[in-house]
Amino acid sequence: MSRRVPPLPKVLVVEDDPKTAATLRLYLERSGFAVLEARDGAAGLRLAREGGPDLLVLDVMLPGIDGLSLARAMRAESEVPIVFLTARTTEDDKIQGLAIGADDYVTKPFSPRELVARIRAVLRRTRPLPGEARGSIRTRTMVLDLDRHEATVRGRPVDLPPAEFALLAALARSPERAFSRSELVTRAFGDGYDGLERTIDAHVMRLRRKVEQPGKPRLLVTVFGVGYKLADPPS
Amino acid sequence: MSRRVPPLPKVLVVEDDPKTAATLRLYLERSGFAVLEARDGAAGLRLAREGGPDLLVLDVMLPGIDGLSLARAMRAESEVPIVFLTARTTEDDKIQGLAIGADDYVTKPFSPRELVARIRAVLRRTRPLPGEARGSIRTRTMVLDLDRHEATVRGRPVDLPPAEFALLAALARSPERAFSRSELVTRAFGDGYDGLERTIDAHVMRLRRKVEQPGKPRLLVTVFGVGYKLADPPS
DNA sequence: TTGTTTCGTCAAAACGCCGTCACAACGGAC
DNA sequence: GTCCGTTGTGACGGCGTTTTGACGAAACAA
Numbered sequence: 001m002s003r004r005v006p007p008l009p010k011v012l013v014v015e016d017d018p019k020t021a022a023t024l025r026l027y028l029e030r031s032g033f034a035v036l037e038a039r040d041g042a043a044g045l046r047l048a049r050e051g052g053p054d055l056l057v058l059d060v061m062l063p064g065i066d067g068l069s070l071a072r073a074m075r076a077e078s079e080v081p082i083v084f085l086t087a088r089t090t091e092d093d094k095i096q097g098l099a100i101g102a103d104d105y106v107t108k109p110f111s112p113r114e115l116v117a118r119i120r121a122v123l124r125r126t127r128p129l130p131g132e133a134r135g136s137i138r139t140r141t142m143v144l145d146l147d148r149h150e151a152t153v154r155g156r157p158v159d160l161p162p163a164e165f166a167l168l169a170a171l172a173r174s175p176e177r178a179f180s181r182s183e184l185v186t187r188a189f190g191d192g193y194d195g196l197e198r199t200i201d202a203h204v205m206r207l208r209r210k211v212e213q214p215g216k217p218r219l220l221v222t223v224f225g226v227g228y229k230l231a232d233p234p235s
Numbered sequence: 236m237s238r239r240v241p242p243l244p245k246v247l248v249v250e251d252d253p254k255t256a257a258t259l260r261l262y263l264e265r266s267g268f269a270v271l272e273a274r275d276g277a278a279g280l281r282l283a284r285e286g287g288p289d290l291l292v293l294d295v296m297l298p299g300i301d302g303l304s305l306a307r308a309m310r311a312e313s314e315v316p317i318v319f320l321t322a323r324t325t326e327d328d329k330i331q332g333l334a335i336g337a338d339d340y341v342t343k344p345f346s347p348r349e350l351v352a353r354i355r356a357v358l359r360r361t362r363p364l365p366g367e368a369r370g371s372i373r374t375r376t377m378v379l380d381l382d383r384h385e386a387t388v389r390g391r392p393v394d395l396p397p398a399e400f401a402l403l404a405a406l407a408r409s410p411e412r413a414f415s416r417s418e419l420v421t422r423a424f425g426d427g428y429d430g431l432e433r434t435i436d437a438h439v440m441r442l443r444r445k446v447e448q449p450g451k452p453r454l455l456v457t458v459f460g461v462g463y464k465l466a467d468p469p470s
Numbered sequence: 471t472t473g474t475t476t477c478g479t480c481a482a483a484a485c486g487c488c489g490t491c492a493c494a495a496c497g498g499a500c
Numbered sequence: 501g502t503c504c505g506t507t508g509t510g511a512c513g514g515c516g517t518t519t520t521g522a523c524g525a526a527a528c529a530a
Contacts (some may be wrong), residue, residue: 072459081360091346096351103360104339113328115334118340125316125360138314141287155312160373168391178384198488199508205489206506212519222488223384223396225515232287318493329498386529434519441517442478444504 008034009123012053014044014070015085016062017089020108027112033119041065044115048074054126055119059084060097068100075101085110132176140232141219144169153211153219160210163189166204171220171230178229204228243269244358247288249279249318250306251297252257255343259320262347266465268354274309276300283309290354290361295321303335310336316357320345370406377469378455379404388446388454394447398424406455406465413464439463 011033015021025035031173036051038044048056048070058073058081060067071082075099082102085095089107106115125219137145138162149165151158160168170187171179179187181197189195209218221231246268250256253274257352271286272358273279276299283305291309295302304318319332322343338357341350372379378387379400386393386400395403405422406414414422416432421464424430443455456466 002294045246091349093345094349095352098349098356101356101359102357111329114326114329114333121333121336121338122360125338125357140289140313141284142316143312152312155280163507174382177382195508198510201488201490202508205491208489214502224488226384398518430519431521433521436477436479437519445480459476 005078005083008032009054009117010034010036010046011055011057012038012047012051013057014035014038014041014048014062015057015059015066016040017059020059023112024115028119031116031120032207039063041067041070044070044071050078053080055081055083055123057083057085057115057119060084060088060093068097071097071100077102081126083115083119085115088171096192100156137169139172139175142172144172158210160207164203164210166209167200168207168230171228175230178223178226182228184227243267244289245269245271245273245287246290246292246354247279247286248300249273249276249282249297250292250294251275252294255294258347259350260322262351263354265356266351273417274298276302276305277449279305280308284312288315290316290318290358291355292318292320292350293337295319295323295328303332306332306335306337316361318350318354318357320350320399332382335356374403374407374410374465377407377467381409395442399438399442399445402435403442403465406463410465410467412457413461419462437465 005200009032011028013035015024015037016039017087021037021039021078025037028035034051038047041062044056044058044062045065047053051087057078058067058071061131062070065073067084067086067194071084074080074082082105083106084097084102085108086097087108094105103125104118106118123218128210135145137144139147141154141215144165144216145151149162151160151165151168169182169183173187180198185193185195204220208217210218219232220228221229222227237391244267248256248259248270250259250272251274256274257358260272262365263270269383271282271288273282275280276297277295277320279291279297280300282288285297293302293306297305300308302319302321303469306319309315317337318339318341319337320341323331324342329342330339331339338361341353344382361398372381379405380386384400385405386395398425401423402419408422409439419435420428420430420432439455443452454466456464458464
């Protein structure tokens with residue numbers, strides 16, 4: 001009987017200095033990451049393509065292809081998160097690095113613990129880390145706690161009967177996406193539901209009374225001829 | 236008739252020092268952000284909830300509620316990106332800030348340009364939303380997001396009623412190819428449609444009003460004796 | 471050029487979608 | 501059983517959208 005363990009997030013370190021590389025490996029592995037290593041730009045590019053890393057830590061000054069070029073090359077073909085780790089500390093260097101599409105820019109000498117914290121912060125945005133947000137759905141302005149069956153909108157708790165909660169959750173699971181009424185019926189109440197699609201309208205109306213300012217729907221938006229979507233209000 | 240412009244990303248700056256706040260506002264606005272300001276934690280929390288910011292820049296040392304508490308409070312109810320901006324520079328301070336769920340941690344004295352670059356980097360990660368995708372159709376100048384039912388032409392969002400959206404999508408699925416009106420009817424509205432082919436003309440006219448410069452159709456081009464096609468000229 | 475076909479535009483009419491209301495049906499609490 | 505909150509339904513009115521027909525302008529063929 002094999003226990004299923006969530007795969008460790010994989011970090012590719014491209015760094016020519018063996019000592020720095022060893023330090024990084026130590027701290028990263030200790031923090032629960034799998035580590036790939038490359039000593040120069042060409043090897044880095046190959047491993048980045050073939051190793052399927054979840055994040056890249058790049059030194060800028062490298063033998064062969066330098067870090068910036070490597071980052072540009074990767075950006076051209078993937079969205080993999082990139083953190084620069086470098087001795088080049090001028091404002092322009094940092095700005096250039098970030099402008100290329102890097103997610104963070106850390107200067108040497110660096111604190112390994114801080115670097116790990118930053119890597120975590122970047123990955124938090126990129127892919128959900130274990131232990132976070134399991135039984136809840138979050139949007140920019142809303143939290144739906146599925147376990148407690150509690151909704152919070154703009155910091156205010158709202159209590160919702162089951163059907164309205166289910167509908168809101170159905171929408172919130174994919175914010176910004178427009179759903180037809182029949183999709184919503186399925187997502188919220190399941191397949192075996194027999195009822196008019198227009199029932200959705202009634203629920204939407206009642207939800208709006210509770211979470212919107214009268215007359216100005218900003219969260220629960222009608223998409224004419226299609227259905228409804230949940231918008232994160234730009235105002 | 237009011238012209239629709241893409242809304243500026245909104246940054247809330249919570250900072251008690253007026254001079255720093257003014258500098259931030261200057262640089263942020265110059266870089267294309269809308270800026271909200273608060274002088275203390277309580278006001279910050281209120282604005283964060285009600286102002287709908289896309290990102291928070293938080294000083295840690297604040298009168299009343301401090302920045303860390305403010306960040307924790309926000310994290311409890313939303314996923315809004317947070318960047319700390321603070322004079323507290325120890326390793327532990329940074330790690331704590333990032334552990335709370337901040338996306339970046341910048342220490343004073345800081346370079347405004349670097350801060351802006353970092354804010355951009357964070358927003359680059361934050362903007363796209365997850366969700367099962369029905370996909371989107373992209374041409375050189377146009378994006379049709381089928382999930383959101385949103386059209387973007389030359390970077391400007393255009394809102395389209397269902398028939399016009401369907402017609403545009405029918406054309407965009409094969410750019411440069413000319414379709415007869417009856418092909419378009421089928422591709423856009425399906426087989427069971429009964430209506431005059433000339434209805435297409437009406438839709439094309441309204442589409443042109445929304446996406447073309449008056450008098451010069453460059454995207455929705457008439458192919459005399461055949462029908463219409465979608466052209467993709469380099470802007 | 472003239473004649474013919476095709477297209478662009480307009481405005482009104484027809485259509486269908488949505489918000490809302492009131493009430494009926496349902497179900498749990500007691 | 502009653503009470504009360506929740507959910508489902510049908511109907512109505514308003515309004516945005518779609519369709520249509522007509523007319524003149526433009527494109528084409530001879």
